[in-house]
Amino acid sequence: MTSKQEFVEKLRNSSLRPTKQRINICEVLFNRDKTFHFTINDLFNLIKDKTGEKVSLATVYNTVHAFHKKGYLKEIPINSNQTYFDTNVTDHHHFFDVKEEKLIDLKNEDVGPIEIQKSIPGKKIKSVEVLVKLED
Amino acid sequence: MTSKQEFVEKLRNSSLRPTKQRINICEVLFNRDKTFHFTINDLFNLIKDKTGEKVSLATVYNTVHAFHKKGYLKEIPINSNQTYFDTNVTDHHHFFDVKEEKLIDLKNEDVGPIEIQKSIPGKKIKSVEVLVKLED
DNA sequence: TTCCTTGTTTATAATTATTCTAAAGAAGAT
DNA sequence: ATCTTCTTTAGAATAATTATAAACAAGGAA
Numbered sequence: 285m286t287s288k289q290e291f292v293e294k295l296r297n298s299s300l301r302p303t304k305q306r307i308n309i310c311e312v313l314f315n316r317d318k319t320f321h322f323t324i325n326d327l328f329n330l331i332k333d334k335t336g337e338k339v340s341l342a343t344v345y346n347t348v349h350a351f352h353k354k355g356y357l358k359e360i361p362i363n364s365n366q367t368y369f370d371t372n373v374t375d376h377h378h379f380f381d382v383k384e385e386k387l388i389d390l391k392n393e394d395v396g397p398i399e400i401q402k403s404i405p406g407k408k409i410k411s412v413e414v415l416v417k418l419e420d
Numbered sequence: 421m422t423s424k425q426e427f428v429e430k431l432r433n434s435s436l437r438p439t440k441q442r443i444n445i446c447e448v449l450f451n452r453d454k455t456f457h458f459t460i461n462d463l464f465n466l467i468k469d470k471t472g473e474k475v476s477l478a479t480v481y482n483t484v485h486a487f488h489k490k491g492y493l494k495e496i497p498i499n500s501n502q503t504y505f506d507t508n509v510t511d512h513h514h515f516f517d518v519k520e521e522k523l524i525d526l527k528n529e530d531v532g533p534i535e536i537q538k539s540i541p542g543k544k545i546k547s548v549e550v551l552v553k554l555e556d
Numbered sequence: 557t558t559c560c561t562t563g564t565t566t567a568t569a570a571t572t573a574t575t576c577t578a579a580a581g582a583a584g585a586t
Numbered sequence: 587a588t589c590t591t592c593t594t595t596a597g598a599a600t601a602a603t604t605a606t607a608a609a610c611a612a613g614g615a616a
Binding site for chain 2 (some may be wrong): 347359360361362363367379381382388390391393394395396398399400402404406407408409410411412413414415416417418419420
């Protein structure tokens with residue numbers, strides 16, 4: 285359980301003003317035991333449900349992008365019409381259940397080391413992501 | 421160099437009628453040495469350039485989806501506003517140059533074996549894709 | 557051939573996710 | 587309090603994709 289005050293500090297430390305909306309979004313995103321996978325629309329609906337307060341869709345977009353930029357959220361590369369985010373920003377991978385459109389975390393140790401043995405001149409590796417698609 | 425007749429047969433074998441439009445699309449997609457990464461819009465523009473004939477955008481969508489369904493094209497999981505496809509349908513991976521929005525093939529042997537040591541009850545693995553993002 | 561059925565193409569409209577805009581409101585500093 | 591800057595918001599704009607339904611073409615049968 286993270287207190288509201290901690291979110292206020294987190295936001296201040298990131299030079300993001302601690303507004304009511306952002307704190308509500310923090311509650312929904314970060315006040316959890318497990319990692320959380322979501323689309324903007326998921327989040328938009330959850331905010332109303334969990335906090336009882338409505339935050340405009342534009343603000344949800346703004347805030348998610350701000351948090352992503354600050355490194356508090358990770359974008360998951362996946363083929364979907366919607367963009368998926370993850371509150372687990374550590375280096376890890378995903379299962380994607382195609383039928384249920386659901387993501388499941390895959391720990392690094394469940395995949396083993398991945399050694400990329402090719403390099404592109406002038407470029408460096410920013411991230412390595414494994415996506416394992418699941419079917420029935 | 422693949423002849424037009426071969427495309428006609430390929431289409432017939434897939435119970436797709438060999439129309440002028442589909443054959444043109446085949447020429448652009450499959451008459452190449454190297455693997456080809458593209459978005460629908462890339463392809464739409466290339467058809468005009470390479471064949472001199474215009475195919476409607478809707479037909480490009482229809483055909484790409486039909487070819488994807490038949491297994492002649494692979495969809496690449498990536499976070500982009502556009503969907504990327506690949507004419508290389510073998511099991512392999514990708515670099516994505518984030519700045520230039522360009523994909524580069526990564527052979528399986530350049531990545532090494534990936535062993536997924538977690539399983540989800542009732543589900544089986546459909547595909548394993550590695551995406552390596554590149555930055556300058 | 558000619559006719560018939562079914563599949564295909566097409567322009568255009570509809571849909572959907574996301575971004576933009578500009579005005580009103582709130583936070584923080586002085 | 588006042589001022590500046592950041593934030594929120596509704597709604598408009600954009601862009602990719604999908605749906606629609608009418609015209610058209612392919613393939614088969616007579």
